[in-house]
Each structure stands twice: as C-alpha cells, then as structure tokens.
Amino acid sequence: MTAVQSLGDTRDVGSTASGGGAVETHPVRRRRRRRLTGATFIPWLFLFPAALIFLVFKFIPMAEGIRLSLFEVRPFLGDIFVGFQNYSTILQDEKFLTASWHTLVLAGGQTVGAMVIGFFLALLLEGHTKSLWFVRSAVFLPVVAATAVIGEIWRLFFYPAPEGFLNELISWVGLGPWEYIHSTDTSLVSVMFVGIWKHAPYDMVLILAGLAGIDRQQYEAAAIDGASTPQRIWNVTLPALRPVITILLTLAAIRGLRVFTEVYVLTGGGPAGSTDVWMTRVYTTAFEQSEAGLASAGSVLLFLVTLILTVSVQWYRRRREAR
Amino acid sequence: MSTVNSSRFDSAIGWSARPDAWVSKGIRVLFSAVAVILFCGPLLVIFSGAFDHNPDPTKLSVIPENPSLINFQVAAENKIWHYLMNSLIIAGGALLLQLSVSVFAAYALARKKFRGQAIALLVILATMMLPEEVIAIPLSLVIGDLPLVHVSLKGTLLGVILPLGAWGFSIFVMTEFMKEIPNELEEAAKVDGAGELRLFAQIILPLCKPALGVIAVFGFNMIWEQYLLPLIVAADPSDYTLTVALLALRSDDMVGTGIVLAGALLALVPSLVVYLSLQKSFLRGITTGAIKG
Numbered sequence: 124m125t126a127v128q129s130l131g132d133t134r135d136v137g138s139t140a141s142g143g144g145a146v147e148t149h150p151v152r153r154r155r156r157r158r159l160t161g162a163t164f165i166p167w168l169f170l171f172p173a174a175l176i177f178l179v180f181k182f183i184p185m186a187e188g189i190r191l192s193l194f195e196v197r198p199f200l201g202d203i204f205v206g207f208q209n210y211s212t213i214l215q216d217e218k219f220l221t222a223s224w225h226t227l228v229l230a231g232g233q234t235v236g237a238m239v240i241g242f243f244l245a246l247l248l249e250g251h252t253k254s255l256w257f258v259r260s261a262v263f264l265p266v267v268a269a270t271a272v273i274g275e276i277w278r279l280f281f282y283p284a285p286e287g288f289l290n291e292l293i294s295w296v297g298l299g300p301w302e303y304i305h306s307t308d309t310s311l312v313s314v315m316f317v318g319i320w321k322h323a324p325y326d327m328v329l330i331l332a333g334l335a336g337i338d339r340q341q342y343e344a345a346a347i348d349g350a351s352t353p354q355r356i357w358n359v360t361l362p363a364l365r366p367v368i369t370i371l372l373t374l375a376a377i378r379g380l381r382v383f384t385e386v387y388v389l390t391g392g393g394p395a396g397s398t399d400v401w402m403t404r405v406y407t408t409a410f411e412q413s414e415a416g417l418a419s420a421g422s423v424l425l426f427l428v429t430l431i432l433t434v435s436v437q438w439y440r441r442r443r444e445a446r
Numbered sequence: 447m448s449t450v451n452s453s454r455f456d457s458a459i460g461w462s463a464r465p466d467a468w469v470s471k472g473i474r475v476l477f478s479a480v481a482v483i484l485f486c487g488p489l490l491v492i493f494s495g496a497f498d499h500n501p502d503p504t505k506l507s508v509i510p511e512n513p514s515l516i517n518f519q520v521a522a523e524n525k526i527w528h529y530l531m532n533s534l535i536i537a538g539g540a541l542l543l544q545l546s547v548s549v550f551a552a553y554a555l556a557r558k559k560f561r562g563q564a565i566a567l568l569v570i571l572a573t574m575m576l577p578e579e580v581i582a583i584p585l586s587l588v589i590g591d592l593p594l595v596h597v598s599l600k601g602t603l604l605g606v607i608l609p610l611g612a613w614g615f616s617i618f619v620m621t622e623f624m625k626e627i628p629n630e631l632e633e634a635a636k637v638d639g640a641g642e643l644r645l646f647a648q649i650i651l652p653l654c655k656p657a658l659g660v661i662a663v664f665g666f667n668m669i670w671e672q673y674l675l676p677l678i679v680a681a682d683p684s685d686y687t688l689t690v691a692l693l694a695l696r697s698d699d700m701v702g703t704g705i706v707l708a709g710a711l712l713a714l715v716p717s718l719v720v721y722l723s724l725q726k727s728f729l730r731g732i733t734t735g736a737i738k739g
Contacts, residue, residue, distance in 0.1 A: 163561050165642055169554035170566055172547045176612035180585065181573050183593055188584035247477050249457040258478045260725060262485045267721040267728075268714055269671050271689035275696065275710045276488050279495070279703065324485060328732050334458050342455040352460055360458045381577045384673040388693055402579050409583045410678070418583050426580040433575055 192420035198413070209420035219421065221396065222404040229315055229400060230379025236319035238371055241326025246356070248327070249334050263324045270321070274388030277317045278304070304390050307397035314389050314398050318382070326371055333367035334360070373436045377429050401425055492714060495707035517704035524701060528684065529691040530712050536606050536676070536687060537669050537716070543611035544665045545658065552620035553646055557632070574614035579674060585609065586678040601681025610669055616661040619731065623657035624650060659727035666720045688713045
C-alpha cells in the first residue's frame, strides 16, 4: 500500500514540475513528454484487467478476422492472399443471399411482433398492486430462461403429428394440423414465433418504465376533451413512448441480425435451408466446410451492417434531439 | 400506490380502481391468466416432463402422469451432472472474474480523472458495438493459440471463462453508479491517511452493493445464455456446457424425451433461482442499462 501511496504523492510533484502549476487546458497539445506519474498510472492499473481481456479476446480476434477475410485459409499449407475475393464470393453465393433474406424477415418480424405483444402486456399489467407485480414476474420468466432450454420445449410443442401438443390446441378452433419447424413453408414463422415469445416480456418491462413516466394529467385532460380509450392511447401514450420504442427497435434489430442460438437449436437452419440465417451460414462455412476465410468475410459484413445500423440510429436520434 | 390518489388514470388504458368495477376487473383477471399460462406454461411443462416416466410429446401436461426420477437416473448415465458441473464452474468463475474486472475498471473511470480517459471509455463502448457472434471464428483460432504466450485453451473451461471476464455493460452500469457516490467520503478517508487500495476496498466498494446485484444478475444471465462460445471452445463433447449438451442429447436416438427434459430442467433451475432472488436488481438493470446504452 505504501508503494501505491508514494506513487500518489509524486503526482503533485510531477504535475507542478512538468505542467507548470494549474495549467490543465490543453494537455494533448503539450508536446513535452510527461513522466508516467501516479495520477495517470493508478487508473490504468485498475483498468488493466479489462483492457487485457478486451485486447486478447475482442480486438485481436477482430483484427484477425479482418485479416483472414482477405485470405484463402488453408491449414498447414499456408494462406493465400486473395484480396476482396471472399467478399464477392459471399455476395454472389445463393445460400448466403437466401440466408440474408431470412435474417431480415426474422429480425423484422421478431422485433415488431415482440414490441406489439410487449406493448399490450404492458397496458394489461401496468399498476402498483401486489398481484400485478406477481403476474409481471411470472410473465418475465421466458427472458431469463436460456435459449437452448426454450428451444427444447418448443420443439416438443411443435411435434408435427396431428396429436402433437400445439396441433391438438389449434384443432379446437378448426385449424391445422401444421408441421411447424418441420416444413419449409412454416419453419421460419415458427422460429419467429418462439423469438417473439422469448423477447416480448423484455419489451414489456421497458415499455412499462416508459408508461410510468407519462404525466397522469395528460390522460385526464384527454378524457375531459372527450377522447375515447383508443384515441387516448394513440394520441397521448404512443407519442410519449417514442424514445423507448426507438431504443427497443435498435436493440432488437441488432439482436435480430446476429441471431444464432434460436435457429441453431430449433432447426439448425433446416429443413432444406428454409431457416438458414446469416450466422448459421457463417458457422457452417467455418466449422463444417472449413472455409475460415469466407466465414470471416461473412462476419465482417455482418459487423458492418450492424455498425451502420447503430450509427445511423444514433445520428437520427441526435438530429431529432437537436431540433 | 396510495388509494387516495388512485383514479381511472393511474394506467394508460384506464383500468378502473373502483372496487365495484366487476367488468373491468374480470377482463383484466382473465387476460392476466391467459398471459401467465402462455408465458409460464411451457416452462412448467419442462418440470412435469422431467419427472414423468416416459413423457409423450403428444400428451404434454403440467402434472406428470407417472411421477418418477428415472429420467434423472438415465440422464446421469449420459453424463448430465458432468455437463451441469461444467456450466456451474464456468458460470461461477466467469462471474467472479467479470465482477472484479468491472469493479476495478469502474473505479478508475468513475472516481479518477486521467489522461486517456475518453479513449478508454470509447474503447469499452466499441466492445459493446462488436457482437460476440461476429468474432466467433477468429476467436476460436485465438483460443487455440493465445498471442505471445502461445498456449492453447481449446477444450478447457478457462477458454470459456476468460473471454467472458470483461463485459462493457457491467463496466458502464458500475461506472454510472460509482459516479453518484459523494466525493466528501473519499476526501475524509484521504485526510485520515487511507491509501488507494483501502479507499477502494473499504469506502467505495461497500457502497456499491446495489449495483453489484445488478451486474451479478445480468452477468450470470449473459454467461448462462452463452452458446456459440462453449461450442467453439469445446474440443470434444465432454467439454460441453449443459445448454450445448442438450442438443447432443436430443440428437442421440437412444435418449428419450424425458432425459432431454431432465437436462433442460437442470439448465433452467439456476436461471430461475438467480432471477427470483435478485429480481429487483434485474428489472432495475434493464431500464437503466437499456436507456443508457
């Protein structure tokens, strides 16, 4: 501890010696080399574990991924530099194009579906009573259950025979039997349904937080003006929820684009590639076809798309706030 | 809240709070029941199926038809406890590492002013923009041959634990919380001659308990949800975590539905326990975390 303390002490000496007292205005422009004093050293010491882990397990892999995407990776034979050829291969690959279409449909459907259900759940369960709190906790459980667990139980529900659990249920209202994840026609919708089921309660919690922030007097004023309940929700509630909805849309869209586990455990991309999404395709390319270069190019493309999405939403939000 | 203020406009939809509003109340109870069945029912089926002797996918129910523990006995022969152990060791180790790393980093970011602080914040933000899935393939190569030291973590639990050791979300939540601690406390301790480590361990850390709850429950959830990482780190199926092993169990024709459900139940229970015991922290974390992020 004394060592740390003495480092802390040198800070004052160091800064007065090199910086000339309290002149802290443009530390960057000051070209003079500063000694690594306690004031700088100690914070970095505390940051070191995080920095090391991020460097080794995030940034080096990222750099390595970008590098690999420019090579044809041949284990034991040496990699060949191919420039952007991997990218053009992927962008012309029939399977990747189908997968990207599936990804967009799945991400879009899950995002909107989860938000709409989450919104209705929030309207239903808004309030302070103990029983409502209990119902909210119960409804929230799918969010905390691991996706792999959820996949197993839904696979059982999706049992394709007429006596299957869901088919039994929908036969009561004269529907079915369907084959769900086992038919190319319904597999993507079935996966989407499970995603909505898992994520809607999460959206509910955020929307509830948004609802709590709405001024009650606005509702009263709207009611005095003779607005009906749907009108009040449309004209008062929804506009007030706009910031929450923007956040939810961004988070969900990014989450949707990188979807992997849900698809992998439910269908593995099948049947006949009908639920293949971008990440399952990347996974297959990397670990089953051993094309690390191609797979890396696919990963980098996904990263670019999520980056553009995040940045443009941020930019849009800034611009709105500025106005 | 207080019954004095409660009016029709306590909620967006205008649920009536009057005790005689039977219709409104009835509708609400009905829909709430439907919601609970819809969102909890499937999880209850896991419970019943796991304890049911030979559950049939065509006859699922929330009460086991022939209650027995046979599924767990057969599952034990399929090394289910070994997988659970893998999962628990990873969760414990990674969570401990994640908590300490976050607390240390947050202490520097929240309580210190130093050169490069803005850059440090930006770098952490960048890690959050970088989806784990995107780096999965090169990460598997890095884990097979760590830079500089050239050690392979392939097939080890450490290979899953270390990459999960630092998480931008935890660091940010912790940083935001630590910023709120008044400076006076620190000043007073400094006057008393407390050193940097004592300041950190005895003044700041004890005040951070609520935030520790938040990042603990989120960290656990994030670690337990990991799928791709344990999958790519594993050298052979005995390295799988329980969640990854479920798929392997199901693909095995010799293993029945009941055994898979027993495994699913074992994978479900820890998340339920953590969520139910730290529920308040969880819900608080969602709202603050998402809005800040």
